[in-house]
Amino acid sequence: MLNCKDTVTETxxxxxxxxxxxxxxxxxxxxxxxxxxxxxxxxxxxxxxxVSLVKPSELDKTNKLDLARLLQQVNKETGSNH
Ligand SMILES: [Zn+2]
Known part of the structure; x- marks a missing residue:
């Protein structure tokens, strides 16, 4: 069975x-x-x-996922600086 860390990594x-x-x-x-x-x-x-709503047609799925990861990282960093 996967643990939470593995699951988050593979999401x-x-x-x-x-x-x-x-x-x-x-x-x-x-x-x-x-x-x-x-x-x-x-x-x-x-x-x-x-992210898809912001730029519906200009980005393919891969780029959207990259952006999503980036956004999550930014959120994380904002949280830790708080
Ligand atoms: Zn879990």
Whole structure:
């Protein structure tokens, strides 16, 4: 069974469907049982969605995910400086 750290690390790949099916199932099961990671997944999807809304046609999916990661990093850094 995956732990939370592994799950968070793979969340972007999970959304990007960039994982072998066995790993996707492992993540899916973890999301089923772990509320924290489910919230993280939801937040991540929202971030990707927000980025998509800002520039609907100019970016492909990969760039959107990169931007989402960047935004999350910025959020994290803002939080730690607070
Ligand atoms: Zn978890």
């Amino acid at each position: 972007s790949n999970y959304i990007n469907k960039d994982l072998p099916i066995s790993k996707r199932i492992g993540l899916f099961l973890h999301f089923m049982i772990c509320r924290c990671c489910r919230n993280y997944l939801r937040q991540f999807e929202k971030t990707v969605e927000t």
